[in-house]
Amino acid sequence: MRQQILVEATRLFAARGFDGTSLQDLADAVGIRKPSLLYHFNSKAELRRGVLEELLSHWQDVLPRLLLAATSGLRRFDAITRELVTFFTDSPDRARLLVREALDRPVELRASIVDNVSPWVKVVCDNIRAGQKQGMIHPDVDPEAYVTHVIALVISSVATFDTVGAVMHAGDDAQAQRARHVAELLRVARSSLFRPRERADDDNETTTLTSADHQAR
Amino acid sequence: MRQQILVEATRLFAARGFDGTSLQDLADAVGIRKPSLLYHFNSKAELRRGVLEELLSHWQDVLPRLLLAATSGLRRFDAITRELVTFFTDSPDRARLLVREALDRPVELRASIVDNVSPWVKVVCDNIRAGQKQGMIHPDVDPEAYVTHVIALVISSVATFDTVGAVMHAGDDAQAQRARHVAELLRVARSSLFRPRERADDDNETTTLTSADHQAR
């Protein structure tokens, strides 16, 4: 039951916001009475905490695994961005929820980022700086700012695709549009990070990344 | 008075959201009684319309001027992205308001985009395609998706900087952090669009863009 409440709460908070969702709305969606919700979660604020906790807990396991894996360079870049993109495209509600939280409670989310995300971002940034010394990565990349932008871009693109996707061709079907959207996102992130290689050694780098995106769907 | 109400409404809707702001909150901020608000705006929904209308009206004049100006290539790219960035950094409430609207009313905002934004995006995309034929722009850029991402990145970066900026160095002052953040945003947008030039003809392209950003502050 608790889990079922969290599922519906996630859906409703993402769609209408925390203030735009009443306990009555949520009770109706779950199929129970309003006071029964407050048996599982003592207050509406606790419900918010529960929803957010479940969202963030996913990365507690995944991030360390990705970052401590014995890969490097483009390979690692692929693994991390792919994980980031699939996590949010799998269920765009996660992206909408995070954006709403950033707007509604900037101070609290900022504290949570400092505690849980910053240490891992630092690892990624150290990797980028190493890549810059090796000459693989553009020397004028600002690592912290770059990582921030890529994360913000993935999350906000997914969160607002239904709205912003309006500028894309109406002819294509929605599936194809999403695929194009994600493919371009990955291209922007990659091409602004890695230096173009001098030699024309064709090992299908671009193709690998694009097909990875298609697997994600 | 009407203008003063719109100013406070913009501030409060951006900070707490439409559903998170009561007419009482707004009346207190303006310094009048609640029913007096409803003399100027017949309903809360009309207030939302008024706030959004004022926000979008800015582009009605600026966009055509920028796009029909007799410049091209990197020069035009600079002018457009600079306008986009300064508009939102001048008052981040605009960015927060648009993101909230995208989340709260996707269908309505989508319609407004199709009517007011899409035609201009098409002009930019035609420019990009022309640049691709000339070889100035990466051939694998997806124009519609690229433009969408740059707009989304600018808006969401500004909207969530207070939260997401937590990953950047705590040592620097806030002003410097914002400048770094914006500079990297412009670098990502530019370097993922333009092809690297073969010859080393140093005409300070990068410096121009970066100092333009500093003017914006």
Added chain:
DNA sequence: CCTACCGATCGGTAGG
């Protein structure tokens, strides 16, 4: 632009 007021809904509690 104000005072006075309204029905509906809000999050939450008592008690079983």
Added chain:
DNA sequence: CCTACCGATCGGTAGG
């Protein structure tokens, strides 16, 4: 997990 209920606040109206 339910019924019954509460004070506070919501957007909005009447009337001046």
